[in-house]
Each structure stands twice: as structure tokens, then as C-alpha cells.
Amino acid sequence: MKNKNVKNNKNIKSKKKPSYERKKSLYGYGFIALWFVGMIYFFILPLIKCFRYSFYDTKPINGKMELTNFGFHNYINAFTTNTDYLQALVSVLKDTAIKTPLILIFSIFVATILNQKFRGRTFVRSVFFLPVIIATGPVIEIINGNMSSGGYAGGSEQFSSMFQTDLVSQVLEFIGVYGISDKLEMAIQAVTGQIFNLVWNSGIQILLFLSALQNISVSAKEAAQIEGATSWEFFWKVTLPYISPMILASVVYTIVDSFISTDNPVMQIVLSKASEWQHGYSAAMAWIYFAIVGIVLAIVALFVNKFVYYEVE
Amino acid sequence: MxxxxxxxxxxxxxxxxxxxxxxxxxxxxxxTPEDIKYNRKKAFGGFAFPLFRFFILFGLCFVILYPIIFMLSTAFRPSQQMSDPSVVWIPKSLTLSNIKDVWEVMDFTGSVLNTLELNIISSLLSLITCSLTGYGFARFKFKGKKFLFAIVIFMIIVPPQITTIPIFLQYTYFDLFKIPTLLTGDCINLIDSPITMYAPALFGCGIRSGLFIFIFCQFFKGLPKELEDAAYLDGCNPFRTYIQIIIPNAKSSFLTVFLFSIVWYWNDYYISSSFFTKSTTVALQLKNLNITLSQQLFDGASVSTRQIIVWLEAGCLISILPLLIMYIFLQKYFVEGIERSGLGGA
The missing domain is CATH 1.20.5 (Single alpha-helices involved in coiled-coils or other helix-helix interfaces)
Known part of the structure; x- marks a missing residue:
């Protein structure tokens, strides 16, 4: 039956070319073929291997990983014997939870300002994107002064200390506010102390928001103006909905960026274990971390997605 | 004009x-009185806001430029003046010896040439593959497209640290389909060869390739379809259409991605440190500068950062100088390229 069909088809096909759609989809495969091969060899395969390591005690012998002692012990050990790990995990989560909204608000604020017309805009813009170029490299570590714990404070620490030396409370006293609650003062100091990191970490987000702001249609602006909207109302009712898809993108980017940066404590533990040749253990810790990052991302994305306004096309 | x-x-x-x-x-x-009030308010806002904006921007620019000013200030001053309390910003005398020392310690000429070669070839390769892949995802319908695109997103999220160790093993005993064994009788050790950088780039898995594929995909989606339809009608096949129609139309986005790729390859030290045993790139030299400095300038004596800070900052300066120069000349493409290209329409 099948044979017959094939034969019949062959007869027809020899006269008729494959359909346009089919041909196009084949070309589609052609375009992604190179990446597909590489993705299997350089991404999926290592990922699976890494996942396998996490269940074993590993020992690199002669280029092959010798895997012994199958089980979940690596995962259990990560929580029970290594007390640093749990602590680092909590601190990273906390840090990200504080940092993300700050970076978001800050970058929206800066992007709105940079979107206005004023003299020297090109200069200011290029200054704001400078961190994108510099901050990914080892230079930032020297700038941050954490190359070694020696008595020297790098640029960032020096800068923060400029603010932190009780400047905040002095300013408050100058204005006439005395005895403000310690907690509030601590909070203000935490923010001012973080200003350097805040500015240096939000280059990409500013870029994203700026591009979104430039996509707001002129007609929307005109309509709002005719209706007599103040710029405050305009921001909340027009700008924010328009850039909300980018808010989602930036939230995801910020969270991922903060989770995978090499100087967060969990990553450091994972990397140090890997350099001690405990690959299985480090892989297990990395996968736990990954699962948590994934869950956090999913929750946040779902939550933010509720407020995202998509223009109906 | x-x-x-x-x-x-x-x-x-x-x-x-x-x-x-x-x-x-x-x-x-x-x-009416209300109108007058409104106008007055507006006039006040028109005056006060630019002032407010100026102060905010000035302050923030200062925050960003601070380390660079600091770098410039320290890189050219003699080391003794670091502990001189009367010198804060402007050194009493200028010297080029820091730069010279660091240049020698970092073997800068060799490193730069090596890094440039690695960078440009890897970036070009990854540009070709990522744009092809992005185009494939943007314009063709095929089975499993959504799933494959999810893998692209996944590639953006997974940090390279996770996959480096297995890839390292794959390289050390490179034996794809047993071909090397058949040819030479043994598997090949690829560590320390530039292929470790070129191969992933060629196959669309280099540094941040996932992001580049995403950018290209978004950008190609924004191009009008009529361009290609016209070419198809004239009997062009999709690959020729891509080369003759799409690439000329997407120049700015190509340039943007190329520049970002150069920057990230230039700054990368994690991946290159796992695949190269010698520090032959600028980023690696800079990463190890602390150690090499104390070895070569202080005969291995342990020194605090304060003592060698002038050399460290000088090293920083010469390492980012090529990037800075590129940025100053091509800043338009960095800033506006990305707005017009992919990420803008996302």
C-alpha cells in the first residue's frame, strides 16, 4: 500500500516541483543549519554532560571524566555540608531583589531625560553608554578596587565613601531634620553608597528604554497635548504603557545580569569548586542555582507581563 | 546642516x-485667571526644569567619568606621589615611565596584535553565522521553529561558566566523529590554538552569539517584506536574495553587532583564560597584571595595591584606549545603531 503510494507520488512529483511553501521551509533550515550544528556540539552536549556530572563524584583522568558513585549526594551536600552556599544564595536573591527595581527606575528616569532635546545631548548620551563598553572587562575590577584587599580603595569605593561619610545626615541636619530614624538614614545611605554601581550597571537598560521611548508615535503625543495632558499625566498614561514591553525585557536582563555576574558569591563558590577539580559538586550547585534563577525569572516575567501593554497590530 | x-x-x-x-x-x-496661572506655571517649569536636568546629568556624568579621570590622573604620576597628601588630582610632575613599564610587563604590542587578530576573525565569523541564523528565524516558517528559538533565548541566559568545563574536555581530546583519529592516529589537543575561539564563533556559539541572533532576528523582522518578494519574483533564490538584497539594507545593524562583538571579545577573560594557558590577550594580561607587576618590578616581593596602583591604572588606560578611540569615532553606531536595529522594535 505504502509502496504504491510512493510510486504514484513519484510519478506526480517528477512532473511537479515541491510546493513553494515547502521549498521555503527547507531554505529556512538551510539558513539556521550552521548554528544548529554548533548549538548541538557547543551548547546542548556540554550542557547535558554538565548535568550528568552533577550526579557523580568526578575525577578527570586522561581527558575523560571518571564518574563514580551515582546519586543525589552532590545536591544534598550543597545544602547540608556547605553552609556558605545557602548563605550566598540568600544574599544573592536579596541583593537582586533590591537592585532590580532601583536600576529600573533609575534607567527609565535617565532615558526620559536623555530623550529630551537639549544642548550637548550627544555627549551626555555617549558618556552614559560608556559603562556598556568598559564594564564587561577586567578593567572594572581594578576600577572597583577589589583586585586585592590591600589598603587601597579603588575609584568606586572612594567615590562611595565621598557620599557615605555622614554626608546624608549632615545634609538632613542642614535642612533642619534632626533625629530622623536610623533605619531611614541607613536606607538613604545604602542608596547613595550604591550610586556608583547603579549608574555603572544600567547602561544597557537605558539603551533599551531610550529606543522604546523613541518608538512612541508622534500622534499619541499630539493627541495627549490636544487633550491638555500635563507631562506628569503623559508619563503615566502614555509613556509607561508604551515602554512596558521594554520594562519586561529590562527586568529579565537585569535579573540575569546580576545572577550570572562572576562576582556574585554563588558564582564564586561554583567557580572555586570547579577549580578545585570538584566538577560534579560544582555542577550540582550550578544546577540548583539555575533552577532557582529559572523559577524567579518565570515568576517575575509572569507578574510583569500582566502589566505590559501590547499595541494591537 | x-x-x-x-x-x-x-x-x-x-x-x-x-x-x-x-x-x-x-x-x-x-x-481667565486660570489661564494666567497655567501660563506662569509653564514658564516656571520651562526655566526650572532645564536647570534641574543640568544638575542631574552633570552629577551622573561625573559618577561615570570619575574612574576615568582618576585613571588619567594616576597613570601619569610618579609612584611616590600616590602617598603624598598634597597631591589629590593634579600630580606635581608628569611621567611616561609607568606607561612604558606596563607596556613591557604586559608585552603590549604582541598582546594587542594577537587580540586584534582573534577579535576580528571571531567577530566576523560570528557576524556571518548569527545574521544567517537570525534571518532564518525572522523570515522562514519551518517545523520546530519555536522550540529552536527558545534554545536561542536559553543561550542568552545560560552563563558560559556552566558549559566551559565540558567544552574544555571536548577540546583537549578533540575527536569529532573519530576523524582526527583516522587521520593522525590520535586525537588532537586544541587547547592554546585559536581554533578554540574561531570554531564556536563560526558555528554561532561564540561570546554572546545568542544575543546577536536575537538582535538580527528582530531587525530582519522589521524590514519590509516587499524587498525580498521582488527579488523572488525575479528568480533569485533566498541565499542570493540574502546576500544581494538584505545585507546592503542591513548595514547599520551589521556594524552595530560587529562593534559589540569586538567589545565583548576584547573584554572577555573567562573563556580565553580557560582555553589559553598563556596570557596572550590584553584582557588576560590585565587580569594577571597584579601578579606580573609584583614579579617583574618588585622581584616577587608581595606588594600592596597602593604601591602598584599607578601601574595598574596605567595598564587599564592602555587596555581600554583602543576601545575608547573606537567608541569616540563610531559612537553614533553604538548609540543610534541599536535603537534603529533589533532591540528598538522588540
Missing amino acids: NLAKEQKLINKQLKASKKARLKRMKQDGIL
């Missing part, structure tokens, strides 16, 4: 006529 001037003139005239109209309206008494 002329157009901008004309625009300015028109704006000026508009403003003047607006002012005149307001004045007339005031004289005629058409304006």
Missing part, C-alpha cells in the same frame, strides 16, 4: 509669535 539651521529659525519665529499673541491676549483681557 542647512535644514537644521532653517528649523532653528522657524522655531525662533514661532516662539516670538507665540509670545506676541500671549501679550495681545493679556491686553485684551481674554485670559
Whole structure:
């Protein structure tokens, strides 16, 4: 039956070319073929291997990983014997939870300002994107002064200390506010102390928001103006909905960026274990971390997605 | 240029006529008190806001430029003046010896040439593959597209640290389909060869390739379809269409991605440190500068960062200088390229 069909088809096909759609989809495969091969060899395969390591005690012998002692012990050990790990995990989560909204608000604020017309805009813009170029490299570590714990404070620490030396409370006293609650003062100091990191970490987000702001249609602006909207109302009712898809993108980017940066404590533990040749253990810790990052991302994305306004096309 | 001037003139005239109209309206008494209040408020805002904006931007620019100013200030001063309390920003005397020392310690000429070669070839390769892949995802329908695109997103999220160790093993005993064994009788050790950087780039898995594929995909989606349809009607196949129609139309986005790729390859030290045993790139040299400095300048004596800070900052300066120069000349493409290209429409 099948044979017959094939034969019949062959007869027809020899006269008729494959359909346009089919041909196009084949070309589609052609375009992604190179990446597909590489993705299997350089991404999926290592990922699976890494996942396998996490269940074993590993020992690199002669280029092959010798895997012994199958089980979940690596995962259990990560929580029970290594007390640093749990602590680092909590601190990273906390840090990200504080940092993300700050970076978001800050970058929206800066992007709105940079979107206005004023003299020297090109200069200011290029200054704001400078961190994108510099901050990914080892230079930032020297700038941050954490190359070694020696008595020297790098640029960032020096800068923060400029603010932190009780400047905040002095300013408050100058204005006439005395005895403000310690907690509030601590909070203000935490923010001012973080200003350097805040500015240096939000280059990409500013870029994203700026591009979104430039996509707001002129007609929307005109309509709002005719209706007599103040710029405050305009921001909340027009700008924010328009850039909300980018808010989602930036939230995801910020969270991922903060989770995978090499100087967060969990990553450091994972990397140090890997350099001690405990690959299985480090892989297990990395996968736990990954699962948590994934869950956090999913929750946040779902939550933010509720407020995202998509223009109906 | 002329157009901008004309625009300015028109704006000026508009403003003047607006002012005149307001004045007339005031004289005629058409304006209600509310209107006057509104106008006053607006005038105040028009004056106060730019001032506020200036201070904010000035402060923030200072935050960003601070380390660079600091770098410039320290890189050219003699080391003794670091502990001189009377010197804060402007050193009493300038010297080029820090730069010279660091240049030698980092073997800068060799490192730069090596890094440039690695960078440019890897970036070009990854540009070709990522754009092809992005185009495939943007314009063709095929089975499993959504799933494959999810893998692209996944590639953006997974940090390279996770996959480096298995890839390292794959390289050390490179034996794909047993071909090397058949040819030479043994597997090949690829560590320390530049292929470790080129191969992933060629196959679309280099540094941040996932992001590049995403950017290209978004950008190609924004191009009008009519361009290609016309080419198809003339009997062009999709690959030729891509080369002859798409690439010329997507120049700015290609340039943007290329620049970002250069920057990230230049700055990368994690991946290159796992695949190269010698520090032959600028980023690796800079990463190890602390150690090499104390070895070569202080005979291995342990030194605090404070003592070698001038050399560290000088090293920083010469390492980012090529990037900075590139940025100054091509800043338009960095800043505006990404707005016009992919990420803008996402």
C-alpha cells in the first residue's frame, strides 16, 4: 500500500516541483543549519554532560571524566555540608531583589531625560553608554578596587565613601531634620553608597528604554497635548504603557545580569569548586542555582507581563 | 546642516509669535485667571526644569567619568606621589615611565596584535553565522521553529561558566566523529590554538552569539517584506536574495553587532583564560597584571595595591584606549545603531 503510494507520488512529483511553501521551509533550515550544528556540539552536549556530572563524584583522568558513585549526594551536600552556599544564595536573591527595581527606575528616569532635546545631548548620551563598553572587562575590577584587599580603595569605593561619610545626615541636619530614624538614614545611605554601581550597571537598560521611548508615535503625543495632558499625566498614561514591553525585557536582563555576574558569591563558590577539580559538586550547585534563577525569572516575567501593554497590530 | 539651521529659525519665529499673541491676549483681557496661572506655571517649569536636568546629568556624568579621570590622573604620576597628601588630582610632575613599564610587563604590542587578530576573525565569523541564523528565524516558517528559538533565548541566559568545563574536555581530546583519529592516529589537543575561539564563533556559539541572533532576528523582522518578494519574483533564490538584497539594507545593524562583538571579545577573560594557558590577550594580561607587576618590578616581593596602583591604572588606560578611540569615532553606531536595529522594535 505504502509502496504504491510512493510510486504514484513519484510519478506526480517528477512532473511537479515541491510546493513553494515547502521549498521555503527547507531554505529556512538551510539558513539556521550552521548554528544548529554548533548549538548541538557547543551548547546542548556540554550542557547535558554538565548535568550528568552533577550526579557523580568526578575525577578527570586522561581527558575523560571518571564518574563514580551515582546519586543525589552532590545536591544534598550543597545544602547540608556547605553552609556558605545557602548563605550566598540568600544574599544573592536579596541583593537582586533590591537592585532590580532601583536600576529600573533609575534607567527609565535617565532615558526620559536623555530623550529630551537639549544642548550637548550627544555627549551626555555617549558618556552614559560608556559603562556598556568598559564594564564587561577586567578593567572594572581594578576600577572597583577589589583586585586585592590591600589598603587601597579603588575609584568606586572612594567615590562611595565621598557620599557615605555622614554626608546624608549632615545634609538632613542642614535642612533642619534632626533625629530622623536610623533605619531611614541607613536606607538613604545604602542608596547613595550604591550610586556608583547603579549608574555603572544600567547602561544597557537605558539603551533599551531610550529606543522604546523613541518608538512612541508622534500622534499619541499630539493627541495627549490636544487633550491638555500635563507631562506628569503623559508619563503615566502614555509613556509607561508604551515602554512596558521594554520594562519586561529590562527586568529579565537585569535579573540575569546580576545572577550570572562572576562576582556574585554563588558564582564564586561554583567557580572555586570547579577549580578545585570538584566538577560534579560544582555542577550540582550550578544546577540548583539555575533552577532557582529559572523559577524567579518565570515568576517575575509572569507578574510583569500582566502589566505590559501590547499595541494591537 | 542647512535644514537644521532653517528649523532653528522657524522655531525662533514661532516662539516670538507665540509670545506676541500671549501679550495681545493679556491686553485684551481674554485670559481667565486660570489661564494666567497655567501660563506662569509653564514658564516656571520651562526655566526650572532645564536647570534641574543640568544638575542631574552633570552629577551622573561625573559618577561615570570619575574612574576615568582618576585613571588619567594616576597613570601619569610618579609612584611616590600616590602617598603624598598634597597631591589629590593634579600630580606635581608628569611621567611616561609607568606607561612604558606596563607596556613591557604586559608585552603590549604582541598582546594587542594577537587580540586584534582573534577579535576580528571571531567577530566576523560570528557576524556571518548569527545574521544567517537570525534571518532564518525572522523570515522562514519551518517545523520546530519555536522550540529552536527558545534554545536561542536559553543561550542568552545560560552563563558560559556552566558549559566551559565540558567544552574544555571536548577540546583537549578533540575527536569529532573519530576523524582526527583516522587521520593522525590520535586525537588532537586544541587547547592554546585559536581554533578554540574561531570554531564556536563560526558555528554561532561564540561570546554572546545568542544575543546577536536575537538582535538580527528582530531587525530582519522589521524590514519590509516587499524587498525580498521582488527579488523572488525575479528568480533569485533566498541565499542570493540574502546576500544581494538584505545585507546592503542591513548595514547599520551589521556594524552595530560587529562593534559589540569586538567589545565583548576584547573584554572577555573567562573563556580565553580557560582555553589559553598563556596570557596572550590584553584582557588576560590585565587580569594577571597584579601578579606580573609584583614579579617583574618588585622581584616577587608581595606588594600592596597602593604601591602598584599607578601601574595598574596605567595598564587599564592602555587596555581600554583602543576601545575608547573606537567608541569616540563610531559612537553614533553604538548609540543610534541599536535603537534603529533589533532591540528598538522588540
